[in-house]
Amino acid sequence: MFYSEQKKQVSTYNRRTFFLFLLKLSLFTAVGWRLYNIQILDSSKYKTLSKKNQIDLEILFPLRGKIFDRNKILIANNEKVYDLYLIPENTKSINNALNDLSKFIDIDFAKRRKIIDLSAKVKKFEKIKIFENISWSTLEKIETNKYKLEGIFIAEDHLRIYPYKEVFSHLLGYINKPNEEELALPFISKMPNLDIGKQGLEKSFNPVLVGKAGQREIEVNSNGRIIREISKIDSVKGQQIFLSIDARIQEYAINLLQSHRAGSINVINIKTGEILCMASMPTYDPNKIIKKPNTEYWETILSNTLSPLTNRSIQGLYAPGSTFKMIVAIAALKYGIINADSTHSCNGKIEFGDRLYHCWKTNGHGKMDVTNAIKESCDVFFYEISKKLGIDKIAEVAEDFGLGKIFDISMSNQKKGIVPTKKWKKNTLGESWYAGETLISGIGQGFVLTNPFQLAVMTAIIASNGKIIEPSILKREKINFKTNEKYSKEINIIKKAMFKVVNENKGTAFKSRIDEVKFAGKTGTSQVKRISLSERESDDFRKKEQEWKNRDHALFVGYIPHDDPQYAISVIIEHGGSGASTAAPIAKQIFSYINKLDI
Amino acid sequence: MIFNKIKNLNYLLIFLLILLSFIGAAGLYSAADGSYNPWASRHLIRFYVFLLMAIFISVIDIKLIYKYAYLLFTFSVLLLISVEIIGVLGKGATRWIRIFGFSIQPSELVKITIILALAKYYNDIKFENIKKISFLFFPFLILIIPFAFVVIQPDLGTSLSIIMLGAFILFLAGVRIWKFLLGVIATIISIPIFLQYIKPYQRDRIISFLNPESDPLGQGYQLIQSKIALGSGGATGKGFLKGSQSYLEYLPEKQTDFIFTLIGEEFGFLGTIFIILIFILLIAVCYFISIKCFHTFGRILALGVASNVFIYVFMNIAMVSGLMPVVGIPLPLISYGGSVMLSIMISMGLVLNVELNYNLKKLHNA
Numbered sequence: 001m002f003y004s005e006q007k008k009q010v011s012t013y014n015r016r017t018f019f020l021f022l023l024k025l026s027l028f029t030a031v032g033w034r035l036y037n038i039q040i041l042d043s044s045k046y047k048t049l050s051k052k053n054q055i056d057l058e059i060l061f062p063l064r065g066k067i068f069d070r071n072k073i074l075i076a077n078n079e080k081v082y083d084l085y086l087i088p089e090n091t092k093s094i095n096n097a098l099n100d101l102s103k104f105i106d107i108d109f110a111k112r113r114k115i116i117d118l119s120a121k122v123k124k125f126e127k128i129k130i131f132e133n134i135s136w137s138t139l140e141k142i143e144t145n146k147y148k149l150e151g152i153f154i155a156e157d158h159l160r161i162y163p164y165k166e167v168f169s170h171l172l173g174y175i176n177k178p179n180e181e182e183l184a185l186p187f188i189s190k191m192p193n194l195d196i197g198k199q200g201l202e203k204s205f206n207p208v209l210v211g212k213a214g215q216r217e218i219e220v221n222s223n224g225r226i227i228r229e230i231s232k233i234d235s236v237k238g239q240q241i242f243l244s245i246d247a248r249i250q251e252y253a254i255n256l257l258q259s260h261r262a263g264s265i266n267v268i269n270i271k272t273g274e275i276l277c278m279a280s281m282p283t284y285d286p287n288k289i290i291k292k293p294n295t296e297y298w299e300t301i302l303s304n305t306l307s308p309l310t311n312r313s314i315q316g317l318y319a320p321g322s323t324f325k326m327i328v329a330i331a332a333l334k335y336g337i338i339n340a341d342s343t344h345s346c347n348g349k350i351e352f353g354d355r356l357y358h359c360w361k362t363n364g365h366g367k368m369d370v371t372n373a374i375k376e377s378c379d380v381f382f383y384e385i386s387k388k389l390g391i392d393k394i395a396e397v398a399e400d401f402g403l404g405k406i407f408d409i410s411m412s413n414q415k416k417g418i419v420p421t422k423k424w425k426k427n428t429l430g431e432s433w434y435a436g437e438t439l440i441s442g443i444g445q446g447f448v449l450t451n452p453f454q455l456a457v458m459t460a461i462i463a464s465n466g467k468i469i470e471p472s473i474l475k476r477e478k479i480n481f482k483t484n485e486k487y488s489k490e491i492n493i494i495k496k497a498m499f500k501v502v503n504e505n506k507g508t509a510f511k512s513r514i515d516e517v518k519f520a521g522k523t524g525t526s527q528v529k530r531i532s533l534s535e536r537e538s539d540d541f542r543k544k545e546q547e548w549k550n551r552d553h554a555l556f557v558g559y560i561p562h563d564d565p566q567y568a569i570s571v572i573i574e575h576g577g578s579g580a581s582t583a584a585p586i587a588k589q590i591f592s593y594i595n596k597l598d599i
Numbered sequence: 600m601i602f603n604k605i606k607n608l609n610y611l612l613i614f615l616l617i618l619l620s621f622i623g624a625a626g627l628y629s630a631a632d633g634s635y636n637p638w639a640s641r642h643l644i645r646f647y648v649f650l651l652m653a654i655f656i657s658v659i660d661i662k663l664i665y666k667y668a669y670l671l672f673t674f675s676v677l678l679l680i681s682v683e684i685i686g687v688l689g690k691g692a693t694r695w696i697r698i699f700g701f702s703i704q705p706s707e708l709v710k711i712t713i714i715l716a717l718a719k720y721y722n723d724i725k726f727e728n729i730k731k732i733s734f735l736f737f738p739f740l741i742l743i744i745p746f747a748f749v750v751i752q753p754d755l756g757t758s759l760s761i762i763m764l765g766a767f768i769l770f771l772a773g774v775r776i777w778k779f780l781l782g783v784i785a786t787i788i789s790i791p792i793f794l795q796y797i798k799p800y801q802r803d804r805i806i807s808f809l810n811p812e813s814d815p816l817g818q819g820y821q822l823i824q825s826k827i828a829l830g831s832g833g834a835t836g837k838g839f840l841k842g843s844q845s846y847l848e849y850l851p852e853k854q855t856d857f858i859f860t861l862i863g864e865e866f867g868f869l870g871t872i873f874i875i876l877i878f879i880l881l882i883a884v885c886y887f888i889s890i891k892c893f894h895t896f897g898r899i900l901a902l903g904v905a906s907n908v909f910i911y912v913f914m915n916i917a918m919v920s921g922l923m924p925v926v927g928i929p930l931p932l933i934s935y936g937g938s939v940m941l942s943i944m945i946s947m948g949l950v951l952n953v954e955l956n957y958n959l960k961k962l963h964n965a
Contacts, residue, residue: 006726013771016773018891021882024913028878029915031916035863038920041827042830042832043831046826047833049827
């Protein structure tokens, strides 16, 4: 290193060292000045604060966003109620405070335990809600005796109410206190007393509905009386959301389902993908879950073997039965197994392997082409074509029509069902696929499982000539779905057959036709219990009154109007008997009802 | 030889360290309601163990330290990464690793090895090269690797201090000022891109850090109480052990991050200014050693250590007095906590060592 170079370096170092030291000194001076301000100039202010008064930080809970249906009808609202709070800090002993309070309102042991536990968890200055939605008479008594009750105060609050009671329960869910895990979610920002959505859309839309907490810095004296407000940041209300659901249709559907023990009705607007109705039975009243005490109600829900908490539309898995025949027919047409005119003869059964496969019509349908096979729901025709197709091709088409899929509709608990393939069976059951199983699958029985909502989407895709429909639970403006051209020709044939199902004599749903606005569809009857040979031989086995849980599920899928489809429907009535007798009439009622509405 | 070295140690520096540790012990004694347990006694024991270690470090051959500077840096970064991996496996953020029964925060140690690595680097390159952009690449790497791992922990206080530390050292080494401005701009631009690539829960934590109002119960309240405690201390304070504990109960970190508040309440403005003055003196001694040193390695090392102490002190006081969001930076030698004390005492040992070897011309063994 040259001497001059080194000298230059040293002088740079020295200069910069000096500068850095000055920088640090000045930064220290800034902190010193800040301390001078707090400790000398403002000292008297802080001294008084520290002596007599204290500053409390009050969290202002945001009001939860309301939920509306597509026509701005309120379906989740907030109602003003009065709650009782306890501030542990303002009591000498929580136990004594609760003893005094128990003269006016009943506090059982478990409740007392819970309050004491909670008071240990939260910060001392934080208020604990001990009673919700107290009655007017209690309110009056406590208000007049307030001076005797330390640490207790009454505050206005809002209670979530669902005006439609059990009509929207599966869709909306309900709200409750967050659990440990949920407390860590960012939007709750550690408000342990804030009710948040625990199920359904209330849960999925928590980040939108919750809003933002505000805060109030208040000066309070030793009695807890507020002397003045120092600062206030208002809370920000949660946003409102508008569902795609039409409350009128939803309510109408629930009412129709009331006369059955279990089932589901789904209606989709084919043009927009909007879900207009998603009804599931049995249902529950979320208001009764929110209003405490709710233990009794919980018990009735949990002890109900039909599990009312299940949203059957997306969580109920059923064999699609004959509603699956459209998929099989499309596959057979697509892969050249048949054309529109090919026929098979049905004499009531076919033999395959060493087994007999029966058609629902014991004496057979005679000669059937694909249109008639759908119209009259001939099983033998579909045994024949699926035998030739193979399960994997059926599965491929089924998936193209939305079966086995989970949809992006903000519902986290969808069950995707099963679209069986050879690979699927090998992977899950470790067995190879038997050809006989293909036959059973061809009529939507066996391993095939779908949820009712998927069937509605499937129907919408067929009705729209293959549009890739993305369903939505939120209200949506015009949308243009892409079209999958792959099956255009096949769909055309199938749609004609679906028209005949409802509108031609001998069609399985002919009795349910509407003359003013014609609709198309397909019935389905999915077998729950295997029919034994002896039962089959007693020739009136289908008419016989069977035990409810052994009866077949009744299904119907359809769309209206048949020439320019607007709405697609799926109806499932658990153990409803047959699709034609139970499900199709319900679809008819819904369609007639929709026709009368102006949507 | 060794006795000679020990005789020549900078006893002013050692005295200042002892003084600070006593102030810390007094604060901790008060924080525990007038008891040596659980903090004050352990604080002092730790301090003396670490002081012995610092003296041991000061007599090590500086050439060895110089020689292994990069190795030490690499090792500390590996420790840091292992914490991150353990954290991922254990499904929770952690900043700690257990070594010989000690819980150590590698992010504290890494600051020291960053200083060592940068000091070695600038010692080795020619002065004329410092100006060149290509010679910024390596120092940049030294800073960005640990920074990245600390940021995703996420420990924003420490990552911020790594950046400040780097800026101080690079400035001293002679990097042109416009490059710093460029650096600031680049950082601002890269923040949104960076936020895109991290996991959502990490992003949430960072956002809630940047916007403490989203957690008003925690930090907002702490700050109000901290200001009341400081302010009510007034000019001379309420007296030792007479701080109104009722307030400090609201400070969950009274023995660590908010110890300055506690001392400020009991000893007033005089007490807080006294502490600041001691730290200024401590930093000035390091500066003095830096100026007097012949070799760049020692100069940067001493000044880097001084800057590190400065960053702790400044951020901590700015935090408790409400000038800055609460980021969880302790006050060195006063706050309770082993990792920071260990790293400060190691670095002080290094500064003492630099002074003993200030007149070396060459650090390489031929």
